Amino acid sequence: RGSRRQAHVIVANVDQAVIVTSADEPPLKPALIDRFLCSTEKGQIRGLVCINKLDLGNRIELQPLIGQYSQIGYQVVLTNALTGEGIEDLRQDLIGRETVFTGQSGVGKTSLLNAIQPGLGRATREVSEDSRKGQHTTRVAELLPLQIAGEIAASGWVVDTPGIRQLQLWDIQQEEVEGLFIEFRPFVAICRFADCRHLDEPDCGVKLGLAQGMLSPLRYESYVRIVTGDEDSLFSFADWRRRKS
16 A cells, blocks of 8 residues: 555565455445455455445345456455354355455454454444544554464464555556456457557457446446546445446
């Protein structure tokens, strides 16, 4: 993430990232998920999307979002840290891996870890009622042994990280971005121009795939915001649905 105009490395030497978002409070931001997924592709680690706080969302309305990630090969886990829903599924995905939990402040990363490993007892805070933004509780990244059935060696390790409200893609050239959106790759090959940016160019394979319903408009919008430098406009899923309705 950015820190005083420099790249701030939060974690290294992991093989999986659980990208935690919330159904609401704070609002779900698909563009932020996509930036995290671009980072996992760049780092060649597995990206897993976790939508927490299911009690605050509408499962039917979430289906298009869940479907777009599932269809291109990303696993999506739905959880509720308070009720325990989805916790066992998430726990199984952590066994034998070194995993970083990342996402916005207030989405419930630490609460999920407390639910995954009862007795962990890590501190949590409520989302601000005024701003609907999370409040920082975890101040530094911390490596934790994940202990299941009393066997640390067979269970894995997790890294709890401070919340991120914005994520800039460091050390990534503009022409690399198309390849980090993994579903774009077959369509890039049929673009008329080798240097096509997939914006307004004629005979663009990506735009053709979009027009034919083979690519997600929501993911494409995230792509456009990245390549055009619109890093600060992280629209919420609810706002996007209202614009498209």
